[in-house]
Amino acid sequence: MSKYNEPVSANITSVLREVRVFPPTKDFSKHAHIKSLSHYRKLYNESIKSPEKFWGQQAKNELVWFKPWKKVLQWKEPFAKWFIGGQLNVSVNCLDKHLETPVANRAAIIWEGEPAASGKPGEERTLTYRQLHREVCLFANVLKRNGIKKGDRVIIYLPMVPEAAIAMLACSRIGAVHSVVFGGYSAQSVADRIFDSQAKMVITADGGFRRGACVQLKKNVDDALALKDAQGNLLAKTIEKVIVLRRACNDIHIQEGRDVWWHREIEYVDAECPAAKLDSEHPLFILYTSGSTGKPKGILHSTGGYLLGAKMTTKYVFDLQETDVYWCTADVGWVTGHSYVVYGPLANGATSLMYEGAPNFPEPDRFWRIIEKYSVSVLYTAPTAIRAFMKWGVEWPKKHDLSSLRVLGTVGEPINPEAWIWYHEVIGGKRCPIVDTWWQTETGGIMITPLPGATPTKPGSATLPFFGVLPEVVDNNGDPVPRNTGGKLVIRKPWPGMLRGIWGDQQRYKEVYWSEVKGSYFTGDGCRQDKDGYFWIVGRIDDVLNVAGHRIGTAEVESALVSNQKVAEAAVVGRPDELKGQALVAFVTLKTGVPALPELREELRNHVAKEIGPVAKPDDIRFAEALPKTRSGKIMRRLLKQIACGIEIKGDTTTLEDLSVLARLSQNEE
Ligand code: WTA
Secondary structure (H helix, E strand, C coil): CCCCCCCHHHHCCCCCCCCCCECCCHHHHHHCCCCCHHHHHHHHHHHHHCHHHHHHHHHHHHCCCCECCCEEEEEECCEEEEEECCEECHHHHHCHHHCCCHHHHCEEEEEECCCCCCCCCCCEEEEEHHHHHHHHHHHHHHHHHCCCCCCCEEEEECCCCHHHHHHHHHHHHHCCEEEECCCCCCHHHHHHHHHHHCCCEEEEECCEEECCEEECHHHHHHHHHHCECCCCCECCCCCCEEEEECCCCCCCCCCCCCEEEHHHHHCCCCCCCCCCCEECCCEEEEEEECCCCCCCEEEEEEHHHHHHHHHHHHHHHCCCCCCCEEEECCCCCCHHHHHHHHHHHHHCCCEEEEECCCCCCCCCCHHHHHHHHHCCCEEEECHHHHHHHHHHCCHHHHCCCCCCCCEEEEECCCCCHHHHHHHHHHHCCCCCCEEEEECCHHHCCCCECCCCCCCCECCCCCECECCCCCEEEECCCCCECCCCCCEEEEECCCCCCCCCEECCCHHHHHHHHHCCCCCCEEEEEEEEECCCCCEEEEEECCCEEEECCEEEEHHHHHHHHHCCCCEEEEEEEEEEECCCEEEEEEEEEECCCCCCCHHHHHHHHHHHHHHCCHHHCCCEEEECCCCCECCCCCECHHHHHHHHCCCCCCCCCCCCCCHHHHHHHHHCCC
């Protein structure tokens, strides 16, 4: 039987809602890469009917190869290999390729730092393609000088600075496998990722700036390198070197022999670094993401297929043109930052803007100020941010000239139609198409999305699949459900950018993604298709929550809570939140004799921040004497969800071990 036996359709409230359609404007379509829905459908049908022909042609047109491939696809479910025998290098495709063209002297990265707390404007930096190429080659030589070889894993734990992109590209240049860890993760999370990937090096900074404060990245790394497992073994014992970027943020400790400064190392190397000729299937990066069990999964992506997906989706989904200034607001610590801040835009020779700070620091018009300052034409952000902007009021965007904007994108969670309309009217001046893009860390690139010159949009729907992507909504038996019925979203065919597995655990890869629905990739999302075939994502149907566009596994937060010596048991569920989409509610039972004092809530929240990172802090902690369980001992999450949402308890509770628990939990609400 399926693990997910709650009917997905129960969550769907908008099926019968009147939906407004926004067709692409003639002006936009005229100059777009894909000019009409029929143009899209023609290419889409070709991509599905003859995928190998389609992808072979695209790989030839879009990428430069040292050696051509012999075979486009080898598919032995669930393992795909793309462009077999082909050799290429990602950094060559993102940099060297442009050096013989007028793109060479164009801005590759525009960086805007956080303004000082005094309100002074932020620092700014521009790197042309030629300059970025030089920096990447220098740093690739620094990696080599510090013992990094092809295939070695390197942890990147940096703020949103150009050096994050430089470090990623430098790894790709020599065939090292990077694993970027978001700066908001704790020392424990860094140590766990080092242990799982057996990384040899950490690249970090003395600190990062956020809301006028300094984020102590190097200190976290020092702590991570000293952490031990339950048997007393160092978790990060594989680390040989730590490279530290100086931002003069704070005083740090330098351990002789292990820690070296980025700026000093650069002086020892030269700026020539031939790119490694890498197999198309050579691993490019590992990115950890929450799953339904306690341990994050190391999602593995490889070279050729991933890059092709990132490049093509950036080009078509944002209708990227030479004149664009493109800004994806994601942090490089998430997959969106990988594919749509670094690899996708640079492979297209675009100008990618990076911003280090928060959207409301020093004031809530920070984004609009940046858009005006750099004439940003494409903006890609998250629904959570849009909802926050709505709350802060139209006066902030209205203070700025946003007429340079051409395309608006969203990603990370379903966008509610109200936020969509606000984005369209207030930010896009009713003239910019909105692309609501559905995808995942695992998919490498955008999967379901409108194409701005071609697809009529409906607020709240990610609309139609990208080329080569065959999604379907199915029931628990894996059979397609009728239109307007909820079900599980699966992908029926392999695609070039798909994950190549879970690092070090291919069994888990098979179980998580390929066992739920036979012969298909299971996304973990619930979905329905409307009468026009448009996809409406409902959200996760597994035990993963989407909090402010970040994936958080409930099991991960639970294990963080029970690692506190005062906690006996914990269950974490989601409840809808107006701003963040979902909020985390933790039900906690304490060890005997520990009083449920109000201040313990903050202590436990901080404990979770220490174990995982501030992103995973529960919004709400409720103490209970016991958790409701079935006779077989399983925590009844459905009930807890209802309690968290303040809903009257419904459904079958006859298997509850102790019915009185329910009454106590309901009373426990603040
Ligand atoms: C959710 C982020 C609705 C979804 C790129 C997915 C979305 C998870 C959308 C992946 C969207 C992402 N509409 N839901 N446009 N985009 N999601 O791995 O639940 O951080 O499974 O990748 O975010 O999150 P991840």
